[in-house]
Amino acid sequence: MTTTDSRTGCDDCTRAERAGAVTRRGLLRGLLGTGAALVTLPVLETVSTQVAYAANWTGDTVVVISLRGGFDGLNAVVPVGDPDYLARRPGIGVPAAATVQLDSFFGLHPGLSALKPLYDNGSLAVVHATGLPNPNRSHFDAMVEMENAAVGSSTRTGWIGRTLGLTTPSGPFAAVQMGWGDVPDSVIGPVPVLAMHDLGDFSIAGVNTSSDRARWSTALSMLHAGAPAPVLAATQTTVGALSTVAAITATSYHPANGAVYPSGDLGDTLKDVARIIKSGLGVQAVTLDVGNWDMHAGLGPTGNPRAGWMWNQLVELGSALAAFAKDMGSAMDSTTVLTLSEFGRRAYENDSNGVDHGWGNATFVLGGGVNGGQVYGTWPGLGVDEMVDGDLAVTTDYRTVLADVLRNRVGATVEQLGTVLPGYSGPTTFGLTKPRA
Template identity: 30%
Template sequence: MDSITRRRFLTASGVVAAGALAAGGTAYGLGDILGFRDDAAAGRILVLVTLYGGNDGLNTVIPYADPAYAANRPSMAYGPDQVLPLAEGFGLNPGLAGLHRLWGDDRLAIVRGVGYPRPDRSHFRSMDIWQTANPERPENTGWLGRWLDRAGGDPRLAVSFEPVLPPLLAGATSAGATVPGGALKLPRGVDDKVLAGFGAPAAGESAGRARAAACYADLIRVQDLVDEAVPDEEDEDGSEQPATATGGQAPPLDRQLALVTRCIEAGAATRVYSVSLGGFDFHADEKSAQEAILASLDKPLAAFAERMAGRKVVVAVYSEFGRRVRANASDGTDHGTASSVLLMGDGIPGGLYGEPPGLTDLDDGDLRHTVDFRDVYAMLLADVLDADAHSILGGWEGRLTFS
């Protein structure tokens, strides 16, 4: 026990990053968020769901009626009798039954062909582009971080339940809060007998370290809250998602959304929540594997949307890119370009939006985007967060409409 300090314990157990311990950073306990009240911050709430790894859009929102779809994916294609029908010759992946019910109630909007000029097929660069909203050059602030700068800079306005604060919540003068909500990992030398004191303040320590300790104490309470919010039968194994090329380990999506639900229903003034699901990089044997992971997205997401009905909450789901049109030799797909963005919630009319990219008019084997992703962001900033999208998005003039 003498060989481990509280600082080392907090860092090793994943409660907070070492940099946050040193400087106070953006690590907060759940109590900080639940108790956050700010009349000036009242408004609609944005819940952003990031799918790390590059979700295959063509086998998510499926153009089953286009002969080029089956021709390019002879063993991966879904037939008309396998999809969950939408309209215009499109259908949802069979793993998305909950979202299909929302579609039937005119509560799911699907924006097709979303991408950006001169796409990059690197996980890292493409996610950087999506999270900073700048396809032209590297950027050191996220699009929601820039919103936070203009909204007053309180980290609790933008909260992530991921293990590390995503770049999209980093501003120039402020950053969002990260509330760790995963399983507690104990380093060697620590057992139940020494845990109780880690959450207590220590004489002479900095305010940042005191907050980090409080985060650990709160993490124990977080686990209790999640256990209440997510019944055992809905949590398949309680394990964290595996690390992926663009996203590290994170609590299962149902647990992340359970925490978001808790905060919203408690009346927290937070305007933005960021959650994620990894594991979409299927280069081989994709069809059944993607259907399974889409089902793991569908169940908690549809349940969350149902629970938030009547509240001022909007959900947006995106991935860093889609996949190539033609299947590879391993019955998988390689990194591609344009894909679909899913939207649901308060004020979002259901339907298909955006021109579907052609499957024969390709750019070096990839789909040509028909909707710039900044159009989607501009709508979310202006209509959901009541913000000046033009200035936050570097003078971008476009905006998604639902007409």
């Protein structure tokens, strides 16, 4: 059943399935096991500027976690110092005494307590009151706008795809979508993106030996030899990855440094992400989805924030991120993790003990190159005259976060940022991350 936002409507809270046709791409998809998906087809528009910037990748591996459904930043990173917070949320707000204190004004929801050591050691930062430059409360439209990051432009590629287009791809694992989510618009661009549900099941269905894999790889390459360039590139990426994944999964994986991932999809996916990054495959960008944040009802009680929908979601998110950082060890020095969500939630709770679609939000940034231990951004306040139609105002354009990471951790020049973030004219750095040595 589709949930409806009491103010704006939420007709796009669920997405209809689309039937597929029999094509070369569909044939290859059908041959892959249940844990595998076909690579996305690259979009070859606006690539003239990309050749000039081609170079070997020397930046961080950027891991983008999309919190699908509208993450409630107000209950995740609680403005305990704002006197209007609990007045807006008398039934679902988190009292100051129940939070994990970050500073004199903000506290973490107790479900995110696993992240506190990362905040304390300076590898985790929060940017609050961030989001799209203009309110957009449609799941689909807001996601597309955020992933394209090309407001007012006719550009159809995504910001990650354009970033990858600035360099020479490092191989079939340059860009990877992991887990059970859809391949996001953010990776659309000239570089094929390898999409897989998990490493263990990334294979051709029924093919279990190296000799059989070699025969199938040859056959698939011959079948697609006359295909258009984008289809051929996608096929070559998939075929090239099959033997590599088989080699990686030939031995059992044991997370390093005593890391223990939570059970469930997110823990399993981040464990695979750590595994492929540490395997030295030249991973430049990874995307993954964490859904189930559209909490229009039953978010959780103020009297017991250690229960309810929000609690369960945040415990999984916090413990999975903490395990990932521990497992990665020194590899986190060259890895930056971003959480993004299409919009935040309304400041006022609704009659169902939930929150409808809002605007301003909280973003987590994690990595060895992060100037952490701080909540960034200008707090706009939750007073009636300080909000926008009952929502937390956005005081930091989310593209400012992207620009800082791209400039300092990926090595993009100011000129290149104009290609990756067309139309953006804000700061290119604001102290969030350290420049790479």
